[in-house]
Amino acid sequence: MTRCLAAIGLLLAFAVQAGATFAGGSVTIGYLGLSDDPRYQPDLVYTRIEINPPDDPTFGAKMGVDDLGIIGQAVGMSFTLDFEKAADITGLVDAVRRMVAAGEHFVIVDLPASLLDQVAALTRDQPVTLINATAPDDYLRTRCYPNLLHSAASDRMLADAMVQYLRTQNWTRVLVLYGEEKRDKEIADAFTAAAQRLRLDIADTRQFTLATDPANREQNNAKLITGGADYDLVFLADSFGEFGRYLPYATQLPRPVVGTAGLVASAWHWSADHDSATQVTLRFGRFTNGLRMTGHDWSTWMAAKAIVTSYVKANSEDFKKVDAFMRSNRLRVDGSKGVSMNFRPWDGQLRMPIMLSTSNAVIDVAPLEGFLHQTNVLDTLGTDEPEFKCQ
Amino acid sequence: MTVHPRSLLASAAALILALFLTLPAVAAGTGLIFVSTEKGNEIVVLDKDYTIVKRIPTSRRPRDMHFNAAHTLLYVACGDDDSIDVIDVATLEVVDSIPTGPSPEVFAFTGDESAIYVSDEEDSRVERIDLTSRISTQDIPTGAEPEGILVTPDGKTVYATSEVADMVHVIDPASGAVTKNIVVGTRPRRLILTPDGSELWVSCELSSEIDIIDTKTLEIKDSLTFVPPGFREEDVTPVGMAITRDGSKILLSLGRANHIAIIDAHTHDVLKYVLVGKRAWSIDLSKDEKIAIVANGLSDDITIVDMASMSAVKSLPIGRVPHSVVIDD
Numbered sequence: 001m002t003r004c005l006a007a008i009g010l011l012l013a014f015a016v017q018a019g020a021t022f023a024g025g026s027v028t029i030g031y032l033g034l035s036d037d038p039r040y041q042p043d044l045v046y047t048r049i050e051i052n053p054p055d056d057p058t059f060g061a062k063m064g065v066d067d068l069g070i071i072g073q074a075v076g077m078s079f080t081l082d083f084e085k086a087a088d089i090t091g092l093v094d095a096v097r098r099m100v101a102a103g104e105h106f107v108i109v110d111l112p113a114s115l116l117d118q119v120a121a122l123t124r125d126q127p128v129t130l131i132n133a134t135a136p137d138d139y140l141r142t143r144c145y146p147n148l149l150h151s152a153a154s155d156r157m158l159a160d161a162m163v164q165y166l167r168t169q170n171w172t173r174v175l176v177l178y179g180e181e182k183r184d185k186e187i188a189d190a191f192t193a194a195a196q197r198l199r200l201d202i203a204d205t206r207q208f209t210l211a212t213d214p215a216n217r218e219q220n221n222a223k224l225i226t227g228g229a230d231y232d233l234v235f236l237a238d239s240f241g242e243f244g245r246y247l248p249y250a251t252q253l254p255r256p257v258v259g260t261a262g263l264v265a266s267a268w269h270w271s272a273d274h275d276s277a278t279q280v281t282l283r284f285g286r287f288t289n290g291l292r293m294t295g296h297d298w299s300t301w302m303a304a305k306a307i308v309t310s311y312v313k314a315n316s317e318d319f320k321k322v323d324a325f326m327r328s329n330r331l332r333v334d335g336s337k338g339v340s341m342n343f344r345p346w347d348g349q350l351r352m353p354i355m356l357s358t359s360n361a362v363i364d365v366a367p368l369e370g371f372l373h374q375t376n377v378l379d380t381l382g383t384d385e386p387e388f389k390c391q
Numbered sequence: 392m393t394v395h396p397r398s399l400l401a402s403a404a405a406l407i408l409a410l411f412l413t414l415p416a417v418a419a420g421t422g423l424i425f426v427s428t429e430k431g432n433e434i435v436v437l438d439k440d441y442t443i444v445k446r447i448p449t450s451r452r453p454r455d456m457h458f459n460a461a462h463t464l465l466y467v468a469c470g471d472d473d474s475i476d477v478i479d480v481a482t483l484e485v486v487d488s489i490p491t492g493p494s495p496e497v498f499a500f501t502g503d504e505s506a507i508y509v510s511d512e513e514d515s516r517v518e519r520i521d522l523t524s525r526i527s528t529q530d531i532p533t534g535a536e537p538e539g540i541l542v543t544p545d546g547k548t549v550y551a552t553s554e555v556a557d558m559v560h561v562i563d564p565a566s567g568a569v570t571k572n573i574v575v576g577t578r579p580r581r582l583i584l585t586p587d588g589s590e591l592w593v594s595c596e597l598s599s600e601i602d603i604i605d606t607k608t609l610e611i612k613d614s615l616t617f618v619p620p621g622f623r624e625e626d627v628t629p630v631g632m633a634i635t636r637d638g639s640k641i642l643l644s645l646g647r648a649n650h651i652a653i654i655d656a657h658t659h660d661v662l663k664y665v666l667v668g669k670r671a672w673s674i675d676l677s678k679d680e681k682i683a684i685v686a687n688g689l690s691d692d693i694t695i696v697d698m699a700s701m702s703a704v705k706s707l708p709i710g711r712v713p714h715s716v717v718i719d720d
């Protein structure tokens with residue numbers, strides 16, 4: 001009863017407030033996904049053993065709007081999400097056009113890179129800002145689409161975070177292994193570029209295959225592919241994950257594995273316990289009936305928070321004003337990583353710390369102590385302004 | 392059972408200490424310093440010479456602490472066990488535990504000490520708990536991760552911050568309703584009121600600023616940033632505050648900048664930046680205002696600051712993740 005009365009009191013208070021400060025209305029934020037996105041299917045391996053539960057990053061965006069709904073009410077604005085999915089590029093572009101026609105000027109995009117690339121190109125004339133929340137691919141950052149920002153960590157940011165850690169540990173000789181997927185080579189290349197910047201030694205770079213063909217055992221056998229070289233650790237680029245499951249503890253030399261197995265760099269890990277990270281993970285768990293927050297969820301959450309915060313702090317519903325605020329250094333979004341974050345002007349990438357975690361603990365958070373930068377230490381992660389070129 | 396001479400000595404010392412503590416009606420204060428340690432699950436007690444005299448085991452994750460007016464009891468919010476433990480200042484034992492909502496973080500007494508307002512960090516609400524009946528008599532929805540709580544001396548207003556929603560809620564304690572929401576900087580943490588009641592200072596951790604709210608108009612009238620030499624604005628994450636009784640100086644902890652700022656409360660000039668430990672958060676001033684003590688969460692220590700010279704005197708190892716400090720003087 002008390003709770004009910006208090007809630008009514010609160011609502012009344014908001015009603016009074018709304019009239020007093022801002023004669024605002026309702027804002028709808030778009031969310032564009034891919035039908036049956038293969039990235040979010042349950043991670044089933046041989047005989048259908050589930051090694052990871054299915055993921056649904058829409059929850060992150062919902063939680064972002066839910067977290068900040070109250071601040072919107074304080075200035076007389078309400079926020080809702082419009083979820084659309086399509087199966088192909090035509091459907092996706094149509095969905096964006098429909099959203100814009102309905103007055104939605106910010107769209108959280110949850111698509112694989114190749115589709116996002118086309119959507120951004122085909123909607124660049126529209127009054128809309130897309131926020132890439134789940135595609136880490138570096139090439140999207142150098143496209144320089146004027147209508148595209150990124151709340152997903154890029155491959156290069158993840159690689160720089162890992163390399164800072166290896167440099168700090170003085171583990172400098174690296175054996176790089178990558179698989180046959182196109183993504184594997186991209187992840188390995190991002191790592192190699194980061195390693196060169198901090199002058200790690202790449203002892204060797206080798207491609208593995210998934211098979212037990214004896215004629216090809218130098219490439220498919222964990223011991224053989226990690227033999228015949230001396231190194232401090234193995235960096236593994238295995239987006240499929242099957243080879244990586246069996247690599248730690250199976251290397252020729254007793255060396256740690258990092259990359260897509262072992263120590264992994266990501267935007268978020270559920271075991272983080274500093275800077276109110278636990279509260280975020282627990283709220284997410286309640287929101288999703290027990291899911292553990294992943295990097296994808298964190299990035300959709302941040303995209304929603306950046307949009308709502310920009311509307312509220314710009315105190316406007318004018319797309320141009322809100323967009324300008326969002327891209328300025330006046331935006332300070334809290335992502336529960338202990339620092340405020342905003343978007344880099346040169347590539348539209350959200351600045352953020354990166355977590356380096358095992359399966360159940362965050363070992364360290366980059367930027368690590370001692371990696372300095374002339375303007376913002378977060379810019380030690382990812383492609384920095386002087387080295388950035390649109391392509 | 393063998394009795395080790397040293398433990399015998401310790402017991403005798405404890406007994407003498409206990410006798411001493413119970414004698415002069417505690418109004419003068421014991422001079423003891425209490426530090427809550429979030430990961431140590433204990434309150435570390437130091438004497439005037441900064442010697443650790445006791446470690447009091449509490450419920451898990453002890454954080455904010457307050458004495459009752461008579462300083463006979465110390466209340467401790469314990470976030471991971473959803474309780475406020477009560478410590479007898481004379482015996483240094485936990486004598487009671489008050490159940491709260493999920494993850495109590497910061498709390499404040501009402502003027503007559505009949506109730507407390509506590510922020511339940513994981514439940515997006517502030518609740519009023521009646522101390523006699525132990526019943527939650529008000530349940531006030533807030534933005535996510537409520538933290539700072541302040542009850543005005545006249546008892547007519549309660550202020551609470553929401554870290555996630557970037558706002559200060561103004562609560563009418565008579566109705567238990569939010570009467571106004573004030574949008575402030577990013578991640579507002581703690582609150583202090585100037586002695587004349589005219590200004591409410593809000594520390595905004597991630598926008599590196601202090602917002603000063605005019606309590607008459609309930610609008611931000613000033614926004615201050617404090618950046619020690621050699622630091623950048625984003626390194627400054629202000630949290631804890633303390634104010635001298637005459638309202639002339641405000642002490643502000645700068646979090647990751649590992650300093651506190653001592654500020655002229657009227658001109659807002661920085662009188663001194665004092666280097667303390669890693670991630671400086673809560674601050675308490677001694678009653679004579681000769682020293683301030685700062686809890687350093689990431690270096691597991693506290694720093695004693697001499698207020699006359701405005702410099703750090705010493706840092707002392709305490710335990711895992713010191714959160715708050717209170718002095719019984």
